[in-house]
Amino acid sequence: MNNVYVFGSTPSTNFPVTTGVYQRTNGGDYDAILAKFGSYLPAITGVSPNEIIQNADATTLTITGTNFASGASVKFDGAALATTFTSSTILSAILPTSLISVVGTHNISVYNPLDDGGTSGNKTMNISARGFSHPPPSVAFPPEADPPLAEAQEGAVTPIVTPAETSVVTPVTPPITSPATTVTVVPAVDPNTTGAFSPASAKDSTPSLQVDLNIVRSSSTSTICIPETIVKSVSNSSVYYCGEDGLRYAFADENVYFAWFKDIIDVKIISDSELAQVPLGTKIITHRPGMRMIKVPSSPKVYAVARGGILRWVKTEATAKTLYGDNWNTQIDDLSEALFTNYTVGEPVGTSRR
Numbered sequence: 001m002n003n004v005y006v007f008g009s010t011p012s013t014n015f016p017v018t019t020g021v022y023q024r025t026n027g028g029d030y031d032a033i034l035a036k037f038g039s040y041l042p043a044i045t046g047v048s049p050n051e052i053i054q055n056a057d058a059t060t061l062t063i064t065g066t067n068f069a070s071g072a073s074v075k076f077d078g079a080a081l082a083t084t085f086t087s088s089t090i091l092s093a094i095l096p097t098s099l100i101s102v103v104g105t106h107n108i109s110v111y112n113p114l115d116d117g118g119t120s121g122n123k124t125m126n127i128s129a130r131g132f133s134h135p136p137p138s139v140a141f142p143p144e145a146d147p148p149l150a151e152a153q154e155g156a157v158t159p160i161v162t163p164a165e166t167s168v169v170t171p172v173t174p175p176i177t178s179p180a181t182t183v184t185v186v187p188a189v190d191p192n193t194t195g196a197f198s199p200a201s202a203k204d205s206t207p208s209l210q211v212d213l214n215i216v217r218s219s220s221t222s223t224i225c226i227p228e229t230i231v232k233s234v235s236n237s238s239v240y241y242c243g244e245d246g247l248r249y250a251f252a253d254e255n256v257y258f259a260w261f262k263d264i265i266d267v268k269i270i271s272d273s274e275l276a277q278v279p280l281g282t283k284i285i286t287h288r289p290g291m292r293m294i295k296v297p298s299s300p301k302v303y304a305v306a307r308g309g310i311l312r313w314v315k316t317e318a319t320a321k322t323l324y325g326d327n328w329n330t331q332i333d334d335l336s337e338a339l340f341t342n343y344t345v346g347e348p349v350g351t352s353r354r
Contacts, residue, residue, distance in 0.1 A: 007033065009031060010030065041067060042068050042111075043067060044120050047061060047063055047108050047124075047125050049061070051128055051234060052127050053127075053267060054127050056097065060095075061092065061095050065089060069088070071112075073110070074093035074109075076093075076095060081093035081095060105124050105126055108122065109122050109123075128237065186211055190308075192307070193346055196349075197306070197312050198290070199290035200290065202289035202304070202307070203289060209249070212286075212289065215245050216245055218246045225240070225247075228241075228242065230268065232267055238250060248281060250280070251284075252286055252287075252339045256288075259287045259291045260288045284342040286308075292332065293332045296334070302314050309344060313345070313347075313349065314348075
């Protein structure tokens with residue numbers, strides 16, 4: 001069915017033949033030819049998902065198209081994947097984590113067993129960058145002294161030299177999500193915005209982005225940007241937090257994102273047109289309170305962060321150690337001057353509380 005057979009003969013002595021289909025006895029002057037022309041060449045119409053975050057867990061790809069044969073295999077950049085045949089129009093294949101490590105565009109093809117048509121053309125899919133880990137510390141106090149980080153007035157800044165022997169300690173991995181479910185009462189005002197400061201109290205007082213951004217829940221929410229999820233568009237690497245007010249909020253930078261979330265595997269990828277339908281909030285997401293300290297490259301001042309992006313200047317190494325331990329200098333993110341305006345400078349840290 002759906003096949004055309006062509007029969008003929010040839011006196012050729014070197015006509016290409018299929019191995020094992022001819023006989024060597026009773027040879028004559030002519031060889032018979034039988035060729036089958038079928039419609040079995042597979043074709044791909046879609047790959048889902050067509051974008052995966054780098055180093056994601058093993059992912060099931062769904063391949064749609066035509067003329068898929070039983071025994072067909074899906075190939076990723078030419079490497080055969082474990083494939084399940086569902087029908088002549090649907091295949092599924094497991095893309096292992098080992099193949100999800102290279103950012104860029106990759107080719108997906110389908111191979112039918114030889115008698116049923118060969119290999120399809122390519123469809124592309126993308127592996128997107130997952131972001132960056134926290135940078136190494138860029139400031140440290142001289143080990144023999146405990147000077148202030150900087151004076152409050154202009155012109156009296158005391159530079160801080162990073163000792164050559166200072167070792168870099170891997171930063172503590174932040175929690176995967178904001179622990180809102182573990183906090184029963186959220187104070188209306190973060191007690192860490194003035195006076196004493198405690199990283200643990202700052203985190204507990206601001207357990208979610210809803211609280212940090214002071215988002216007022218709306219009766220009308222988006223079905224595209226579901227509240228408390230993270231989205232990005234197909235063609236843009238920027239990620240957004242979906243608020244309960246129906247708006248999307250941008251993260252100041254990668255460090256800010258990773259201060260709130262451990263990874264971006266759960267990011268929902270939507271089309272550019274869908275993203276454009278969700279209004280952009282005017283507030284920019286800043287560092288999670290109490291999680292890490294920040295500084296700008298042009299100043300040696302180091303700040304703790306309280307709710308709403310309020311910065312508390314940590315004036316001495318002794319205070320920094322009390323707040324963040326002996327490895328306090330691994331708990332600092334450099335912030336560009338351009339993003340510094342998203343924060344509000346409050347009063348310096350007074351009495352420190354662990």
